[in-house]
Amino acid sequence: MAQHTTLDAILHRLDEGLDAALGRLAELLRIPSVSTDPAHAADVRAAAAWLRDELAGIGFHAEIRDTPGHPMVVARSQPGGARPLLFYGHYDVQPVDPLSLWDHPPFDPQVEETPAGRVIRARGASDDKGQLMTFVEAFRAWREVHGELPSDLILLLEGEEESGSPSLRPFLHENADELRASLALICDTELFGGTRPAIVTQLRGLVGEEVVIRGADRDLHSGLFGGLAANPVMVLAQALAALKDADGRVTLPGFYDGVDELTPELRRDWESLGFDAGAMLGRVGLSDPIGEKGRMPVEMAWNRPTAEINGITGGYTGEGFKTVLPAEARAKVSFRLTGRQDPARIRADFRDHVHRFLPPDCTVEFHEHGGSPASVMDTRDPAFAAARQALGDEWGQEAAFIGSGGSIPIAGDFKTILSMDSMLIGFARDDDRIHSPNEKYDVQSFAKGARSWARILAALR
């Protein structure tokens, strides 16, 4: 069979098998694999087992590999082929709270008709179970047409991506020989503007920190002690407020060391994208970009570092009022990094910053929640041009080279530990409500995502 005819057969088979594929995705979505919550540890493992069985069923040699945290799923097709390719996705999902804002239970996936087309709605539908199943379905169709899988595929499916990937680096180190490929293909990103295929060529890094400030050994009466005793919530508020200046810049000393300005070429490319911050913000009830003064929104989102408070709690937060002077205050804080910013240095500088606000009577404790540098890909690898072409054929628009504000530390780890470049291709949309209630994945993303992988496989095999 000619190459073209074979590809057509695979695409045809994917189209015919769409409902069955959606059914398989729904099975996976029913498993509440929330990695950040210890109560769901068994569910995370169940999702790993489901994937192992699924991959074994289509001809992979697939295994669950234990780690000190949640397990990895590793699968291989037969050796041989032009260049080994590693596919990466993650099968763990974000917590679902606030549950009350979901229109139906988050782990009871529903295919719904919407004005914009069919969607499958559940926690993880887009991030990242729906996405990783696009390449699994492409492999399945390939095997049904060819009788065997493409050679030299390695799959690495992680169960800790949403909780900072604590086991990932040790696992890559310990299994470097087994996992090293010519190129990694990571499916955890978005289409650009909802319709244009895109390859992410740079990603922001992340430093996650939890800070706990403690004062008195109990909550105090704010009448008796107010004005005399240290208030940990005020100390925390002052430390966090001082992280940004009036221009929206992060105040840690040397924070911008290693942050690269856009090259003229990239600036031109990004200006031409029509990045519509107003529309992006409008979809979530906002309108005005609020970041650093003097920066384009696309630059703020992809090429500028930032600091965010992800959560804060302290004192009485229930109904009504309680005039306590709280014993303790906690916050979760994250920094998004670009260029060559050093996560370890920024973590240390943040801790120094908090210490400067600490009165003698207070103590502070820090908990590390993940750290990874930004990633910038070498787009001169011909695989980028081949994938760009394949994506353009499927979607009818040239694929864009874009940045991403989100952190996919795996890309940096693949580079650092396995000396392997990554190509980040995904089919999510920016209205997918990932990490929020009522997450969804468009059936079109799922269907054309699988077809895209079939085309890319054909181009790279």
Next chain:
Amino acid sequence: MAQHTTLDAILHRLDEGLDAALGRLAELLRIPSVSTDPAHAADVRAAAAWLRDELAGIGFHAEIRDTPGHPMVVARSQPGGARPLLFYGHYDVQPVDPLSLWDHPPFDPQVEETPAGRVIRARGASDDKGQLMTFVEAFRAWREVHGELPSDLILLLEGEEESGSPSLRPFLHENADELRASLALICDTELFGGTRPAIVTQLRGLVGEEVVIRGADRDLHSGLFGGLAANPVMVLAQALAALKDADGRVTLPGFYDGVDELTPELRRDWESLGFDAGAMLGRVGLSDPIGEKGRMPVEMAWNRPTAEINGITGGYTGEGFKTVLPAEARAKVSFRLTGRQDPARIRADFRDHVHRFLPPDCTVEFHEHGGSPASVMDTRDPAFAAARQALGDEWGQEAAFIGSGGSIPIAGDFKTILSMDSMLIGFARDDDRIHSPNEKYDVQSFAKGARSWARILAALR
């Protein structure tokens, strides 16, 4: 019987009846009358009913009087007598969280032997059920010896003191003729230094505010939106942090208008008290007074206004980490007022302050949780001298005229609405852990408190 002999008989009867009196207090403490939590509304009413029955049983005409919130208990003895006296206490209690820090269930009162003597331990033991039962027990003993109650007593027992007393002022207005007395006796304060009887002659006022800042209509992914979208937790932290300057002064414009410096006399008196801020802080695991620069600790605690954050919450606060950009942030904030500071003006100035930090994309909502000016008593009323003498006789030390950092808005309301001065006498100790887990009341406070009221009644009747 001679006056002196009669008083001795009442004191003797109080001593003999102590165990029975503790049993009655324990009954009241078993009722979880948490006024701030709507789930406990029926319990608050049950505590009111218990008190009504108790007072009716010792000869009062006692009633439960409904309000839009929790009920009042109002009781009267027979008319006549030298001057009508109104006794005030509150039968509602603070929430018990965190429950895990209680050594036994908070509503299962236990009498315990401690190195410092016997205590009764439960939520409300000190604040304020134990205290209000001191005067109830004094009335009981008086009646048993005299055959009738002292004439012209009015009791007003409130069920909303711990939740900002929303119904109190309308109730005082509506029932002014019935409640107006020559003097109010309020039992909700402490001994000085744990042993010295004290009459509080000035109290800080309170402004309670809840502030809710909202940004996007959902929690956002901090990677995709971080650096672009407004973060309500950061907005809130910046507004709250800016409430105090580096010298510990509140920054609202005109905040210190109406704050009186200590008179030379009061300064001398307070300096002579031996107010030991180090010891007070040491008991709760702290050591350094942290308030306004250049002020004595006793002054910070009683005569200087302040601002405190009582609680804060926003974003992801569970186990692990979630890289959300929160949709909403909330804080409960209170100001303690002194002198002639105007609660309404300070509330308005606080709201203006928060508005100044609000970016265009955020909205803010405020909820009022109580407001009352500071109270300063006219100690030239001879009743103050008489009570000072009676307390000295019972405790073997001259009673001190002191201030209080806590807010007992009722004293201000009695003055404003009923043109009635208040005398604040209580027997709590500063290690009673009021508003905290493992609250207790010393049995000595309870026993000598009741004896003190018997002596004061004898002096004022």
